Amino acid sequence: MGTLMTNQTLIENYQKRIKRIVITEEEIKEAIKKVGAEIAKSYTGRPLLLVSVLKGAFVFMADLSRAINAPCEIAFMCAKSYFSGTSSSGEVNIIMDIDRDIKDLDVIIVEDIVDTGRTLKRICEILKERKPHSLRVVSLLDKPDRRVVDFNPDISLFTIPDFFVIGYGLDCAEQYRNLPYIAEYNQEV
Numbered sequence: 001m002g003t004l005m006t007n008q009t010l011i012e013n014y015q016k017r018i019k020r021i022v023i024t025e026e027e028i029k030e031a032i033k034k035v036g037a038e039i040a041k042s043y044t045g046r047p048l049l050l051v052s053v054l055k056g057a058f059v060f061m062a063d064l065s066r067a068i069n070a071p072c073e074i075a076f077m078c079a080k081s082y083f084s085g086t087s088s089s090g091e092v093n094i095i096m097d098i099d100r101d102i103k104d105l106d107v108i109i110v111e112d113i114v115d116t117g118r119t120l121k122r123i124c125e126i127l128k129e130r131k132p133h134s135l136r137v138v139s140l141l142d143k144p145d146r147r148v149v150d151f152n153p154d155i156s157l158f159t160i161p162d163f164f165v166i167g168y169g170l171d172c173a174e175q176y177r178n179l180p181y182i183a184e185y186n187q188e189v
C-alpha cells in the first residue's frame with residue numbers, strides 16, 4: 001500500500017510539472033512535413049548527410065528524416081558544453097563523434113533547440129574544418145531572446161519566448177523526452 005501511494009505521488013508530481021502544451025503533436029507533424037518537402041526539393045543530387053546532436057534531437061531526427069523524400073545518410077554525435085556565467089567563450093567537447101568523413105558532402109545538422117547558440121556555433125566551426133561541400137542547420141525550436149553569440153539556424157520550425165520547454169526529445173533532468181508534444185515546464189511546483 002505504501003509503495004502504491006509513493007508511485008501515485010511520483011506520477012502526480014511528474015504531471016504537475018507539465019504546465020501547458022505550447023506546440024501540439026499535430027502542429028509539429030505539419031511543420032516537419034513542410035520542411036522535409038523543402039529539403040527534398042533543394043536536394044542537388046550530391047550525397048546528403050543528416051547529423052543529429054544527441055540526445056535532445058533524437059525524436060526530431062527520426063521524424064524529419066522520414067519526411068525527406070531523397071537519398072540521405074544519418075549520423076549522430078554527442079557534445080558536452082562547458083561555459084561559465086554569461087561568458088560567450090567556452091569549450092564544447094565532442095563525446096561521441098560522427099562515424100564518417102564529411103568531406104564534399106552536403107551536411108544538415110538536425111537540432112532540437114537553439115538557446116544561447118554557443119553549442120551549435122562551436123559544432124559548426126568544428127564540422128566546417130572537415131570541409132563539407134555545404135553545412136546547414138535545421139532546428140525544431142529557436143529561442144532568439146536567449147542568444148549570447150552570433151549564431152542563427154538556417155531553418156527553425158518554431159520560434160518561442162524565453163521559457164523552459166520539455167517534450168518531443170527535450171528533457172528536464174532526463175525526464176519528459178517521451179512526451180509527443182512540446183510543453184512549458186512548471187518550475188514553481
Ligand code: IMP
Binds near residue numbers: 081112116170171
Ligand atoms: P545552447 O548552447 O545554449 O544553444 O544550448 C543548446 C542546448 O541546451 C540544447 O540542445 C538543449 O539540449 C538545451 N536546452 C536549451 N533550452 C532548453 C529548453 O528550454 N528545454 C530543454 N533543453 C534546453
